[in-house]
Amino acid sequence: MAQYKLIHWNLNGKDVETMVDVRASLTDVLRNDYRMTSVKKGCEVGECGACNVIIDGECFNSCIYMAVWADGKHVRTLESLLGPNGELSDIQQAFVDEAAIQCGFCTPGFIMTAVEILESGKLYSDEELRKLLSGHLCRCTGYQNILQAVKKTMYRRLGKELPAE
């Protein structure tokens, strides 16, 4: 039988309390209780990365993260990136500008990993970026324009000039 537990956590900057089924994944709670439709289900076993969110500054596949573990944690989804008047963040705008979005299903997960990469404040090589982003599967883009979007935003944030191809 279902057992429930009250968790106290912070979702996208706001303190919340949620009664969660102890068997529920964080994906389920984000989608069903909070209607965070950016959190996508592609495999539900941690293979595809579509459900990726940032928990206390680190990326996790929320489908294999039990909702009860979020107790006391700060969870960020793609919805947190938007400005008060609907402005896109720089990384979202880069995905738009670079045509890094096609069907759009893997996009939110990718963008949140990009946020983790960008917030590290480090400059990565293409090879390092490919490795850091490899937890996400995409069948539409061949990853090419996603790499460009992340790379260009990384250089812009670091105030450096993008090296010529």
Next chain:
Amino acid sequence: MVVGKSVTRVDAYDKATGRAKYTDDLCDKSALVARIKHSEIAHGFVKSVDTAAAEAIPGVVKVFTCFDVPDVPFPTAGHPWSTDPHHQDVADRLLLNRHVRYYGDDVCVVVAENEVAAAQAERAIRVEYEELPFVLDVQEAMKPDAPQIQENFPGNILGHTSVRKGDYEKAIQEPGLIKVEGWYDTPTVQHCHIENHICYAQMEAGRIIVTSSTQIPHIVRRVIGQALNIPWGKVRIVKPYIGGGFGNKQDALYEPLCAWLTYMLGGRLVKIDCSREETFVSNRVRHAIRSHIISWVRPDGTFAARKLECFSNQGAYASHGHGVNAKGMNAFPQLYPCDNVECDSYTVYTNRPAAGAMRGYGIPQAMFAGEAHIDDVCKAIGADPIDFRRSHVMPQGYVDGFSKNENYYDTFNQVMDKGLMLSDFRRKQKEYANQTGPVRRGVGMALFWYNTAVWPISLESSSCRMVLNQDGSIQMQTGETEIGQGCDTAFAQMAAEALGIPVEDVHPVSTQDTDVTPFGTGAYASRQTYIGGFAIKQTATLLKERILRYAKELTRQDVSLLDLRDGKIVRTSDGRELMTLGELATEALYSLEHSEHLTAESTYQIKNNAYSFGCSFAEVEVDIPLCKVKLLNLVNVHDCGTLINPQLAEAQVHGGMSMAIGYGLSEELKFDAKTGKPLNNNLLDYKLSTFMDHPDLTVDFVENAEPTSPYGTKALGEPPACSGAPAIRNAILNATGVAVDRAPVTPHILFDRFTEAGLL
């Protein structure tokens, strides 16, 4: 001119913010959850089903078994319906099947109040089978003593078609011919769109409404009508944004079952949400095709005669059936014309998952075999692969008698010229000519040929509706579906151009709803930009005529002197802007003299088709002791006519190249020979290529305007997936001298081939 510009996708903002709504995002959380019990044997009959334990689980609403479903076989292929019974798709499956024909067939379905109860109940069902022998290999299935899979197809042959030209037997008697023969195998692969197939159904006012992740809403409506034996007007399909399709969702998947469940449960809301494991096995896969090619070559390189036999593994149900293999076969005599040709293609039932449409529709298989073979011919006669292709490939001016397609330009040479330059092919070819070490590099290439759309095999038509708003903007609806490829944006550009309004003023209605969307058959055959263009242009012309007629009433100027440019009514004789379209539209709606809602709608039937062409150039590094291939570079060059949106076109090509990389090097759905059980139906064990497996992808275009299209465009959706894998295979041949006879070229295959070749 907005056609030809890299306009930002109309759905980019919504997708970048997570607001774009996909099927699961729209489904009310009160939905009952349906879960399917799949067969755990590869072939047999269900003798009995014990559902008592499942029904006793709290939360279970109902369990339906294969003994409960209507005995109405139905077809599932996403083809336009044919009113000619001889051209209709094969109807060979029921909603649930007593005769189970593959490991993963649909036997029972549980409906429960929540996912946990549904999952527990599915596991609690006990099925008793009478097991039968099964067969997984296509040629084994053609043997006289093979297990019989479909009652109406003795011998398991679903389809066999042929091409005969000249006299093959006589031609091969010519003295001095060199015979080059090869067998080429391509694997069973899956589409792996990141959103699994999902649908939900409910009833309203006595009709069934299904919301589905599909490429083909109007076709799915018809199939549900057929499967449930109810009038087609009793069914309504809604198609929201979908997370990729690539042909898998060009089939009626679980929509008919979901529709039947709501019908059986008093119209309650029921959802079927496939797991990734189910998507791999119980949706559709790409046909594994085995090709046998013999070329009889004169010492000067000309072909005296050629022969092709191709055997396509259909799996357990017909789905798209023989059309896939037939399309691949028909590319063979066209790509390298020869006076004496014999081709035979067989599509054969086996006890594997049903194969359907997948990006390329037989052409990736045909190009792997055909283009690998061309390099084998070059090796046999000592010819250069580029020079050989230049001399023997389909020439400018070639016309196919059946489709009436014409090669209007010297496209093949043009795309090869660009590919050679971008890949630095000639320099690398020289540099890699005499390698001896354990790690060797090589370059290879392959061409492809692709038909746009399905005429004259099948219907090609498109419909469009435009509705003018008070501010001079329009809503535009078509039956053609956005599945990630960007057609909504391309269509908006076309409409803006044809009508004479800013592209921002075109609001494409992305969702198809068969109650309100004009008829169109959907996303397949790389048809939509080509086919949709006709209906959009025609409808825009109609709307513009109505707008200008109304403008005459307001401006007193003759219609022949009026035009709509950039959203303004312009007098063409002096270029004066008389009023904005917004002013006109507002007056037209609210006028006390003559109120009119300015709209237009039309259907355009297309009786043309168009060749789309291109090539891939690959560079690899092969570690011979490790049997490992690293792809260093991949270049694709396409002629898809005039580009509507260059940035989106390039992005589309990236995706196809990615699929070709997996096809060439890593992807294969494997089956246990002893049980027929799929072995790697998950994204961990099925090696979909990741970010790490890709080099930088290089894309270029040759823009030869397609004369039959109002926008000069032709196929681009599927073509990028067609030539990458054989280019990689040919690069491995160039690096090592080893001609691999199958895809994917994995270390397991290379170990055997390198051992045979004495490299290990």
